[in-house]
């Protein structure tokens with residue numbers, strides 16, 4: 001029997017963030033990941049604390065950002081790769097009313113650290129932005145596939161990764177621990193993202209799921225250095241490639257790409273830019289969104305050593321580091337979880 005403190009199921013940004021809590025506190029762990037359902041890899045990786053439709057701060061944004069920025073810095077040092085690239089988001093302003101709303105928003109206490117009050121003129125001939133841009137100053141981008149590939153390699157070298165599906169039927173509840181095949185652990189943390197719909201212990205009614213599709217385009221003339229936000233995000237990937245999207249489709253847990261999403265993205269993109277582009281690829285993932293748009297953390301009353309870390313919705317990149325800390329402190333130091341994030345609200 002191999003004895004560890006934790007089994008973690010799922011290696012998206014949730015799993016990575018919780019592994020980092022365990023490392024920090026010298027806890028032993030094993031990770032299961034099948035790489036099937038991944039939302040993090042597909043995601044745009046945009047680090048964005050602002051709701052750019054309404055010019056408001058995202059829920060708990062300041063707390064998330066304050067924890068996530070140093071978290072990604074340390075992760076970058078440990079993995080010896082750049083993790084969070086400092087890159088601004090330029091929000092296209094549609095008219096003078098939006099210009100005015102941006103200026104007002106940038107003066108608000110909860111937004112003044114995140115938004116630049118000065119409006120930016122459009123100097124890029126390929127972009128349609130007669131009213132210029134509002135700039136999100138505290139923003140960035142991680143390269144999710146690079147991060148996860150590197151993290152997997154590290155876990156593999158440490159003998160901590162089992163690259164297969166976790167079979168929930170084989171999980172045995174013992175008196176004060178759990179066991180799975182030849183592994184015995186004090187606790188298990190399920191960080192399965194939208195894959196949690198297949199977890200018999202998970203309160204499924206809590207998870208809605210929201211499918212998102214991106215196009216990867218090549219556009220030589222675009223020459224965009226910032227992340228552009230209009231009806232969609234246009235995210236520079238380097239080498240004239242851009243990730244464009246994403247769409248939103250509720251309660252769809254399939255990973256196939258669709259013609260409808262492609263047509264939608266092309267139509268919206270043509271409103272934003274007017275240079276030539278080629279579609280190079282189309283990808284889809286499922287956001288683990290919840291009914292009340294709040295995360296799902298903690299344990300259910302009947303099984304205190306089975307914990308959940310889920311429900312990051314559309315903002316896993318800023319949320320996961322801080323929420324992992326909350327979960328760790330709850331499990332190890334009996335610090336209560338805020339009610340809004342406690343999975344117990346769905347029992």
Ligand SMILES: Cc1cc2nc3c(=O)[nH]c(=O)nc-3n(C[C@H](O)[C@H](O)[C@H](O)COP(=O)(O)OP(=O)(O)OC[C@H]3O[C@@H](n4cnc5c(N)ncnc54)[C@H](O)[C@@H]3O)c2cc1C
Nearest residue numbers: 010012014034036037039040044046166193195212316317
């Ligand atoms: C199209 C799209 C664009 C997005 N863009 C952004 C963005 O720009 N910025 C942002 O902050 N957020 C974005 N998101 C949201 C973000 O991706 C999610 O909030 C976040 O990645 C969820 O992370 P997670 O670790 O909970 O889940 P996931 O990343 O899905 O990871 C869960 C992992 O668990 C594994 N797993 C599940 N069940 C099992 C099992 N039984 N056995 C073994 N392994 C299992 C899965 O295969 C997967 O690898 C986007 C999402 C989508 C779909």
